[in-house]
Structures are given as C-alpha cells and as structure tokens.
Amino acid sequence: MDWPLKQFDVKNAFLHGNLEEEVYMDFPPGYSNGENTGVCRLCKSLYGLKQSPRAWFGRFTQVMRKNGYCQSHSDHTLFVKRRQNKVTTLIIYVDDMIITGNDADEMSKLQGNLTVEFEMKDLGDLKYFLGVEVARSSKGIFLSQHKYVLDLLKETGMLGCKPVETPIVEKHHLCLDPKQEFVYKGRYHTLVERLIYLAHTRPDIAYAKNGHLRIEGFTDADWAGDVTDRRSTSGYFTFFGGNLVTWRSKKQKLVSRSSAEAEYRGMAQGICKILWLRKLLLGIGFKPKDTMKLFCDNKLARDIADNPVQHDRTKHVEV
Incomplete structure (x- = not known):
C-alpha cells in the first residue's frame, strides 16, 4: 500500500520513567562529603534498575493514550489510531520505534507530540531495525540480514568456513549423557540465541504481493x-x-x-x-x-x- 516507514529513537529512554515504589541506592563509588553518606532515594528511574524498563514503558503508554492511541491487545508494543477512515500505527522495541500508516498529518503531529514529551532523534526512513536491513524502491521493500549474519560469523571466527546444506546428519537423535563433563555454556547459549533470532526473522523465504x-x-x-x-x-x-x-x-x-x-x-x-x-x-x-x-x-x-x-x-x- 506504499505506506511510509519512519524510524525514531528516544535518547536516555529509561531516565524518562516514573517510579511508583520507594527505591534507594548507595552513593556512587568515590563520592564522599567527609561524613557518613547514607543512601539516596530515587525520584526517577536509572539505568541498571530492575524497575526501569517497566517504568519507561508505562510512561510511554500514558503519553500514547493521551494522544488518542489505543494499545493493541494482541501486541502490547503496538499502538493504533484511526481518524477519518485513516490509520496510523506505532510499534516500539525498548527505545526504537517505527511509525507507519496512511495519515501523513497525524504522523507528523505524533512526531511533534513525542518530541515535546521526550528527547527524540529522527532517524528518517527505516533503514536498519533489530538486525534487519531495509531498502525501498518503486517495486517494494527489500529486507536483508546480510550484515547481521556477517557480524555473527566474524564473532565466531567462521568467516572462512565453507557453507554446507545439511551441517548435521539427518534424523540424528541426541540424548543426555549421564557422564557429561561440565563445560562453559555462556558462549554456546549466546550463539544459540542469536541463531534462533536469525531463524525467526529471516525474510529470505517471504515474498509479498500475492x-x-x-x-x-x-x-x-x-x-x-x-x-x-x-x-x-x-x-x-x-x-x-x-x-x-x-x-x-x-x-x-x-x-x-x-x-x-x-x-x-x-x-x-x-x-x-x-x-x-x-x-x-x-x-x-x-x-x-x-x-x-x-x-x-x-x-x-x-x-x-x-x-x-x-x-x-x-x-x-x-x-
């Protein structure tokens, strides 16, 4: 439908959150006034605080509702507004957001309203989002994870490896070894998580306009x-x-x-x-x-x- 895709970023997003609970913190290392420093009571959220993501998203949700947007029950990070048979949608991941729709005036108005509430950074047309490269032309939108895959291969030292269609024997049943020796799982878990994300977001098998x-x-x-x-x-x-x-x-x-x-x-x-x-x-x-x-x-x-x-x-x- 040729809807525009605009990307925005919120600077220091977690600092915009409002705390509902009483939270205290120690003074930073090196701070001293020559006496017993005690503790600080936080008025707003800080990075590293467990409540910060929830506090930030709660504040953002309030702002979107104030601007007339409804939060989707199917995906809580999706906000939708209808006006005169036109629709505007915003989806957010932590502090990165994409705005699209067929109501250009409302999209511009929303950008202005968010700028008043938060310190926003306009990234222009959508180019790169969560490891997915986006290129647009008159024929449509092209999605690619070329950079994400190359970075993953580089980090694991496998840039020079030859591709294999089936890297493991088919129908090879794995099971637990009762004599398994302890191994460091951190790097393995990180690699598997990135591969799972790659498998769940790969766009090379999706084709549009059917x-x-x-x-x-x-x-x-x-x-x-x-x-x-x-x-x-x-x-x-x-x-x-x-x-x-x-x-x-x-x-x-x-x-x-x-x-x-x-x-x-x-x-x-x-x-x-x-x-x-x-x-x-x-x-x-x-x-x-x-x-x-x-x-x-x-x-x-x-x-x-x-x-x-x-x-x-x-x-x-x-x-």
Missing part, C-alpha cells in the same frame, strides 16, 4: 521423537496473504500416547496462532474476508477435531 489476504496455517508433529523422555515435538507455520509470517517448533509438555494425539496437540497450537494473527489484523483495520484454514496431514487428528466425543481416544487429553 493478490489476496488469506490466513492459512500448517501443523505437524513427530511422535515420541525425544529418545530421552519420549515427548513429541510439534511445529506450526502460518501464512498471511501467501507470506510466511510466523513459525515455531517446540517440544510438547506431556507424553502423547499416539501419533494422532501428538498431531492434535500441534493443531491446538496452530489454531491459537492463527486466531492471534486475525485479532492483530483486526486491530489495525484489516478484516480477513475468507475463512481461515488449518492444514494437518493426520486423518485421525482431523476426525477428532471434527468430532471431539471420541472419548476412548481423548478422555485423557487435557483441556
């Missing part, structure tokens, strides 16, 4: 896939307008007694996601015209979904 706005979900599960505790892993991915927008793979909390039960639990997760997606779209003014579809390749799981009174198969399944 001529429709249908919501479709696909679910699958492997039965008793974990060789240690025999819990199943279920996964889902959803499409909006033919674009892959959300996906997840997670081990189930309980042991499933059959492949149908494992698939049925996976369908429940998929249903929750497409309902959330529809609610989010309704919040910004897009009402899906077609019925949402959920696809599953297990006939028995589909039969149970159509007829939940098959008590012999489902009486032990939690709500």
Whole structure:
C-alpha cells in the first residue's frame, strides 16, 4: 500500500520513567562529603534498575493514550489510531520505534507530540531495525540480514568456513549423557540465541504481493521423537496473504500416547496462532474476508477435531 516507514529513537529512554515504589541506592563509588553518606532515594528511574524498563514503558503508554492511541491487545508494543477512515500505527522495541500508516498529518503531529514529551532523534526512513536491513524502491521493500549474519560469523571466527546444506546428519537423535563433563555454556547459549533470532526473522523465504489476504496455517508433529523422555515435538507455520509470517517448533509438555494425539496437540497450537494473527489484523483495520484454514496431514487428528466425543481416544487429553 506504499505506506511510509519512519524510524525514531528516544535518547536516555529509561531516565524518562516514573517510579511508583520507594527505591534507594548507595552513593556512587568515590563520592564522599567527609561524613557518613547514607543512601539516596530515587525520584526517577536509572539505568541498571530492575524497575526501569517497566517504568519507561508505562510512561510511554500514558503519553500514547493521551494522544488518542489505543494499545493493541494482541501486541502490547503496538499502538493504533484511526481518524477519518485513516490509520496510523506505532510499534516500539525498548527505545526504537517505527511509525507507519496512511495519515501523513497525524504522523507528523505524533512526531511533534513525542518530541515535546521526550528527547527524540529522527532517524528518517527505516533503514536498519533489530538486525534487519531495509531498502525501498518503486517495486517494494527489500529486507536483508546480510550484515547481521556477517557480524555473527566474524564473532565466531567462521568467516572462512565453507557453507554446507545439511551441517548435521539427518534424523540424528541426541540424548543426555549421564557422564557429561561440565563445560562453559555462556558462549554456546549466546550463539544459540542469536541463531534462533536469525531463524525467526529471516525474510529470505517471504515474498509479498500475492493478490489476496488469506490466513492459512500448517501443523505437524513427530511422535515420541525425544529418545530421552519420549515427548513429541510439534511445529506450526502460518501464512498471511501467501507470506510466511510466523513459525515455531517446540517440544510438547506431556507424553502423547499416539501419533494422532501428538498431531492434535500441534493443531491446538496452530489454531491459537492463527486466531492471534486475525485479532492483530483486526486491530489495525484489516478484516480477513475468507475463512481461515488449518492444514494437518493426520486423518485421525482431523476426525477428532471434527468430532471431539471420541472419548476412548481423548478422555485423557487435557483441556
């Protein structure tokens, strides 16, 4: 729809938060007036304080509501305002925000109002956000994580490594080793977290402009896939307008007694996601015209979904 994408940053965001609790702190190292210094009572939030993120976001939410914006129930970091059949949206991550919509006057007004409340920095058109590079042309918007990937390879010393399509043996079942020696997990956890973020935000498999706005979900599960505790892993991915927008793979909390039960639990997760997606779209003014579809390749799981009174198969399944 050719909406503009503007990016803004709030300087010293956490210093704008108002504390509701009584919080005290020691004096900084090196400070002394020759006597017992005691402690300081904070009037506003500081960096390093556990309450600071909540205090800052609470203050920002109050300002947005004062300007007539509604906070989305589907995503609390999304604020929406409708005016004369036009819409303006703002989404914020800590102190970085993106403003878009089809109401140019309201976008300009919002920028001015936020500048009055906070010390704002106008970053212009959206170029780089949370590791994603954004380039715009007459044909559309191009998203890339080239820089993020190169930085990750550089930090891990793998810039010179050759790419491999399958870096591990397929269907290689891993399990816990009871004689496992202690290893430092910090760097490993950090690397895995960055790889997970890369996998959840990669735009190279999403293509825009398919001529429709249908919501479709696909679910699958492997039965008793974990060789240690025999819990199943279920996964889902959803499409909006033919674009892959959300996906997840997670081990189930309980042991499933059959492949149908494992698939049925996976369908429940998929249903929750497409309902959330529809609610989010309704919040910004897009009402899906077609019925949402959920696809599953297990006939028995589909039969149970159509007829939940098959008590012999489902009486032990939690709500």
